[in-house]
Amino acid sequence: MTEFVLQDLKRLLKSCAGVDEAVDLDGPVADTSFGDLGYDSLALFELLGRVRREYGVDLPDDALTETSTPKVAVDVIGGRIARSGG
Amino acid sequence: MSRTAVITGIGVVAPGGVGRENFWALLTEGRTATRSISLFDATGFRSRIAAECDFDPAEHGLSPQEVRRMDRAAQFAVVGTREAVLDSGIALDRVPPHRIGVSIGSAVGCTMALEREYVVLSDGGQRWNLDHGYAVPHLYGHMVPSTLAVEVAWQVAAEGPVALVSDGCTSGIDAVGHGAQLIADGAADVVLAGATDAPLSPITSACFDAIRATSPRNHDAEHASRPFDAERDGFVLGEGAAVLVLEERGAARARGARVYGELLGFASRSNAFHMTGLKPDGREMAEAITAALARARRNPDDVGYVNAHGSGTKQNDRHETAAFKRSLGDHAYRVPVSSIKSMVGHSLGAIGAIEVAACALALDRETVPPTANLRTRDPECDLDYVPLTAREHRADTVLSVASGFGGFQSAMVLGRGDAA
Amino acid sequence: MLPDTTIAFTGLGVIAPTGSSLEEHWASVLKGRSGIGPITRFDPTPYPVRLAGQVTDPAVAEAVPGRLVPQTDWWTHMALVAAQEAVRDAEVDPAALPEYEMAVVTASSSGGTEFGQREIERLWRDGPDHVGAYQSIAWFYAATTGQLSIRYGMRGPCAVLAGEQAGGLDALGHARRLARADCRLVVTGGTDASLSPYGLVAQLPTGLLSTVDDPDRAYLPFDVNASGYLPGEGGAVLIAEELGAARARGRADGYGVLLGYAAGFDPPPGSTRPPALERVLGEALRDAGLGPSEVDVVFADAMGVPGPDLAEARAISAVFGPRGVPVTAPKTLTGRLYGGGAALDAVTALLALRDGVVPHTVGPERLAPGCDIDLVVDRPRELPLRHAVVLARGYGGFTSAVVLGRAAPTS
Structure with a gap:
């Protein structure tokens, strides 16, 4: 069973989308929206692409938006991985 | 004394038929040239449709060496140039070479050749360090987009200012605007201005797939490009070129040239907001329109036709509709607005020049091309988009706009060629 | 102006x-x-x-x-x-x-x-x-x-x-x-x-x-x-x-001003007509309202390829006279930077104007026959500089020139 936790999300974000200078991604960001963390729609497409390539699961294009939070993303991505039997 | 550029020759290579008259027939009959991709095997891609040109370079007079040397985008530009020069009737050998200029736009340059040769050099993407023993002689010409302007310059033996304008999807309209500026500045008397793009290769399709920008309506390619329609789901890639002969108005009249239209005003603005995103208020595009009208000394009410960017993404169509209302006021509801991308697709940088060509023909032939596939109204897009059928309509002033990655917004105002 | x-x-x-x-x-x-x-x-x-x-x-x-x-x-x-x-x-x-x-x-x-x-x-x-x-x-x-x-x-x-x-x-x-x-x-x-x-x-x-x-x-x-x-x-x-x-906003004329600009293009391959450089250089000077004697240094395109080098040297000599103006090419220290190259040359020229010094060209020792130019070598040359010309040629025939001045003309 593959786990997907907040640390995994942060790792993917850092490597595929970078980090805004004004943001401490290692701080308490689980409930901050992606938009406020400096991540736009392209960053989220990039994130979903990385999830697909690393975890082999496909999520719908609108699974995450700039108003979603890392906590929601972990639930959505983790849930999808769990359902795929990863 | 101000110098105004006028259009005296038009050459078009567009999906649905090569040549100006085939292009105009497609537009006025409201036919669509979008279809399943045949230029490469699109299996495994999200969007597998495009507006392709049925283009045989040899049939259009390109020699074997020209075919080998030129990327498809260059071939389009050269064929368009030859048609435009012929159409204008201008004797270029009587123009001093240093008074002939070139301004060609392209968003992605020689992408097809670059990708094709990369696949060979890397043996199918298997090696980062490439095998230069397989490099073709003109490979560097594919790497630099400026080659597209070089090829056009060579066609007409231009020795004046030569520019390759690469502003993404506003490249075409911007290149025509730049060409008109060269004439206004007195830097040239004749300018070959236009744009070309041939992006239909796997890397282009894949990169637009990755951001979900192109339409996945693969089962219904013919109706996939649906600007302003409630059921639109992205743009459809296209390819092609348009090249115009621009001359100084007085000189064109003195030689008795047929004038399709006058380039009265051009302006561009940037949203400085996002590389791909648009704010729904259309503010910067409206600014560009207002500035172009001011330069043209025209009022919003003078605009008799608007050639929209109309890419068929939800974001664009709403942004643009807002921009027309913001810049033209109530007149936006009265003026016919249409998107030829519904028929010839979105050829990135080329389409802006193709659209200016369509505007010149619309002025000259007093007919407005329709927006094909517009069957279901989007309540947020509530203007007169000339659905499905072309309309006989005499306009004295037309407006063409473009919007592109980078946040660039451009607008051009054209007037009738027979204006006093 | x-x-x-x-x-x-x-x-x-x-x-x-x-x-x-x-x-x-x-x-x-x-x-x-x-x-x-x-x-x-x-x-x-x-x-x-x-x-x-x-x-x-x-x-x-x-x-x-x-x-x-x-x-x-x-x-x-x-x-x-x-x-x-x-x-x-x-x-x-x-x-x-x-x-x-x-x-x-x-x-x-x-x-x-x-x-x-x-x-x-x-x-x-x-x-x-x-x-x-x-x-x-x-x-x-x-x-x-x-x-x-x-x-x-x-x-x-x-x-x-x-x-x-x-x-x-x-x-x-x-x-x-x-x-x-x-x-x-x-x-x-x-x-x-x-x-x-x-x-x-x-x-x-x-x-x-x-x-x-x-x-x-x-x-x-x-x-x-x-x-x-x-x-x-x-x-x-x-x-x-x-x-x-x-x-x-109190920046006076900054590092310098753009006094002249011109662009042209070489004739197609096989033509017997001359390359565009000499004409473009002349046009840029006219645009600047300057005569050749008012130019104090030329930053050359300096391709390092014998034919184009000779063509450039001849164009410079034709306008300024043989060895008529100091010529330099600091780009031997960087290589050609394509889209960045001419911009960097313009910056270097502005610094030369600011400090009154022509930087030298590192590398060349003996001029090729026919290259009758005053190429500044060995060490920088201190000179009162008023105006600099920058030349650039791009693959395929692009040819451009700018004239930069330490300050805008006062008249």
Whole structure:
């Protein structure tokens, strides 16, 4: 069973989308929206692409938006991985 | 004394038929040239449709060496140039070479050749360090987009200012605007201005797939490009070129040239907001329109036709509709607005020049091309988009706009060629 | 000439093999310190060209905003950092100026070469769904202008001009055009980064690159042993302000002003007509309202290829007389930077005007027959400088010239 936790999300974000200078991604960001963390729609497409390539699961294009939070993303991505039997 | 550029020759290579008259027939009959991709095997891609040109370079007079040397985008530009020069009737050998200029736009340059040769050099993407023993002689010409302007310059033996304008999807309209500026500045008397793009290769399709920008309506390619329609789901890639002969108005009249239209005003603005995103208020595009009208000394009410960017993404169509209302006021509801991308697709940088060509023909032939596939109204897009059928309509002033990655917004105002 | 018809350069930024700041670059140029060395960005051993001018300072990469690193190519990274220096140097706050009166015009020649190669490799090795979302905004030639426009909130008429090595001067000419219309400030110049395997391999068939393996002897423009040029990366960003606007905020004429610009194109291959350079040079001087005797230094295109070198030397001699003006080519320290090359030459020329010193050309020892020019070699030459000419030629026939002045004419 593959786990997907907040640390995994942060790792993917850092490597595929970078980090805004004004943001401490290692701080308490689980409930901050992606938009406020400096991540736009392209960053989220990039994130979903990385999830697909690393975890082999496909999520719908609108699974995450700039108003979603890392906590929601972990639930959505983790849930999808769990359902795929990863 | 101000110098105004006028259009005296038009050459078009567009999906649905090569040549100006085939292009105009497609537009006025409201036919669509979008279809399943045949230029490469699109299996495994999200969007597998495009507006392709049925283009045989040899049939259009390109020699074997020209075919080998030129990327498809260059071939389009050269064929368009030859048609435009012929159409204008201008004797270029009587123009001093240093008074002939070139301004060609392209968003992605020689992408097809670059990708094709990369696949060979890397043996199918298997090696980062490439095998230069397989490099073709003109490979560097594919790497630099400026080659597209070089090829056009060579066609007409231009020795004046030569520019390759690469502003993404506003490249075409911007290149025509730049060409008109060269004439206004007195830097040239004749300018070959236009744009070309041939992006239909796997890397282009894949990169637009990755951001979900192109339409996945693969089962219904013919109706996939649906600007302003409630059921639109992205743009459809296209390819092609348009090249115009621009001359100084007085000189064109003195030689008795047929004038399709006058380039009265051009302006561009940037949203400085996002590389791909648009704010729904259309503010910067409206600014560009207002500035172009001011330069043209025209009022919003003078605009008799608007050639929209109309890419068929939800974001664009709403942004643009807002921009027309913001810049033209109530007149936006009265003026016919249409998107030829519904028929010839979105050829990135080329389409802006193709659209200016369509505007010149619309002025000259007093007919407005329709927006094909517009069957279901989007309540947020509530203007007169000339659905499905072309309309006989005499306009004295037309407006063409473009919007592109980078946040660039451009607008051009054209007037009738027979204006006093 | 009316003072409101030209532009002053009020801020400069440099990222080049000679240094990752304006003053570091200038110090290297005056000391003749070369940035040419073995290619380290990838393994060059399979190729006949193994030397280049690289930007290796790790501080450059560190200065790129974190969110922009993964979504832009190295070519854009360098432009972002150079622009940061230029804006700071100009002491301008873009947020305080009218948004539609600021624009960005850059030159680009090969776009996001390394980024593009990586994504095409993924596509062909792993499949279309391995292409990243940022390919759509990183590879195309307008990426740098777009990112700079966003970063500084500049909503005026932005543009990109590609003319290979001549593009940088065309960008300056376009900046002046915009200033004459409706822009008070234009971020201009350019960078390029062709040092990926594809970027280098694509250039090999031109036969214009030097295959000499000695970094000190490989790129020798105007020399009897000229054997081609070396590729380089980097460039420069300039803040161009409409002269009245610059003076109004107390920047006087900045580092100098653009007095003249002209562009032309060589006749097609096989023509018996002469190349465009001599005519374009003459047009630029006329545009500046200057006679040849008022020009104090020429920054040459200096391709390092015998035929083009001779053609350039003859054009310079035809306008200024044999050995009639000091000529220099500091680009032997960086290699040719394509979209960034002419912009960097213009910056170097502005620094020369500022300090009254013509930097020397490192490398050439003996002029090739027919190259009857006063090439400044061995050491910088101190001279009172009023006006400088910069020449540039781009692959295929692009030919541009600018005339820069220490200050705008007072009359």
